[in-house]
């Protein structure tokens with residue numbers, strides 16, 4: 485029953501993405517705030533302390549930082565600054581605060597809600613040059629890094645020392661730890677290692693007026709007043725620029741297993757999750773679910789690029805799950821996994837499956853899962869919803885959205901005159917987090933009207949969240965009322981205003 489996984493490759497899709505977006509300011513009803521305009525004196529001031537190659541005004545340098553990963557949002561910034569020290573960040577922000585110049589902090593620019601790029605002419609402050617690993621305590625596993633360290637770099641560095649970073653996600657090769665903390669990224673193993681609100685021990689940040697908040701503690705316990713660092717986790721560049729992070733890292737597991745399983749119903753997915761929690765207990769490190777449409781989209785995206793890959797399973801089951809275990813004793817872990825797999829088959833929950841036999845196969849299975857996000861945009865565009873919902877109704881949302889699109893004759897895989905190519909669902913079942921992606925050939929008002937406010941109303945009705953892990957950014961700032969009441973939103977705005985009285989930090993986003 486448990487065949488060997490085939491080697492699959494999903495990489496190499498990125499190259500063909502073309503720049504196609506209009507300016508955000510022309511696409512959406514948004515008005516420039518009452519900010520100053522950048523002038524020659526400002527540039528002269530920045531030149532007085534920044535290296536010339538860290539101050540960029542060329543169109544080609546700005547094009548890359550003005551547009552987001554999805555190529556959906558496009559700003560019009562005329563200046564990119566790449567400070568190399570905390571004190572340079574501080575001087576930049578102090579000047580912008582005094583002059584009332586708006587700014588956008590930018591990490592790896594992999595955010596999925598339009599938060600990392602300007603809307604109008606905000607100055608882009610990239611953290612790419614703050615990229616040093618500062619220190620590591622080999623006993624406690626506490627790592628302290630500059631905010632611009634790439635997630636994968638930190639993880640590889642840690643693995644050489646017998647540890648791992650407690651966060652992992654598909655954009656790890658580009659996203660920065662500062663960006664991860666600023667978005668409170670969830671990722672593929674939150675189920676096991678918890679949220680950054682738990683693993684981040686300290687934060688250093690520059691406040692909008694240039695003051696430096698030194699909260700770079702490495703203590704696990706510190707009950708001396710309010711835990712201010714928490715305000716920066718998930719703050720999306722709205723209250724300051726994170727320049728340093730210390731984080732508690734777990735030891736690298738000696739034994740990792742990955743299984744890919746086929747199931748015939750969503751009911752079976754839920755029962756299998758319950759079974760996995762009980763049978764695998766402390767070694768369960770990921771429980772991801774993808775639907776058939778998601779797998780078809782990855783497959784079709786590969787074919788579009790003349791690449792072939794064998795699906796993990798022989799049949800296209802309506803639901804497929806990836807289960808990962810991470811433990812310290814391979815014999816013990818395999819016994820537990822096998823017992824779980826036998827049990828799930830005996831109970832007729834799992835109908836087919838493969839277990840990876842080596843590291844290459846583990847990676848290949850993960851690529852099927854991680855490749856969905858990028859593949860979904862290959863038909864011209866994609867509406868991305870990242871929602872928290874109670875598990876029993878999670879896929880009801882996917883079905884309801886697809887039915888609405890089909891009923892209105894807007895979705896077809898084969899008829900290229902229809903705006904929608906496919907509606908897919910996948911996500912982190914273990915965290916109650918669904919990714920609903922509507923893959924479109926073009927962005928149209930008609931499709932948008934079918935999707936919104938329907939999706940948000942569905943979420944509100946089930947007390948879910950309109951943003952489980954990607955944040956608010958520009959995209960969801962108008963949808964917050966579906967997840968937070970007026971009192972909570974007022975409080976968030978008051979905190980933002982207290983830190984940033986001139987509103988220069990990442991305007992038009994996060995909170996209105």
Ligand code: FAD
Pocket residue numbers: 553588589590591592593594595596599600601611631652653654655658659660661662663664665666667668669670671672720721722724725726727857858953954957990
């Ligand atoms: P950016 O995109 O550059 O910025 C994101 C936001 O943070 C912006 O508002 C920006 O202003 C702010 N910011 C960035 N750096 C700083 C800083 N130093 N100080 C203050 N503010 C800052 N997210 C998940 O949660 N889980 C996933 O599984 C996941 N998978 C992904 C897979 C792919 C293929 C892609 C493209 C994205 C994925 N994301 C996921 C979304 C994204 O949130 C993460 O990639 C990541 O956390 C963003 O980091 P970044 O450095 O690219 O930040």
Ligand code: 2HG
Pocket residue numbers: 596654853854856857858868869870911919920921
């Ligand atoms: C994932 O889990 C990411 O793959 C991206 O959070 C989801 O692109 C998306 O919608």
Ligand code: ZN
Pocket residue numbers: 671911912919953
């Ligand atoms: Zn995700």
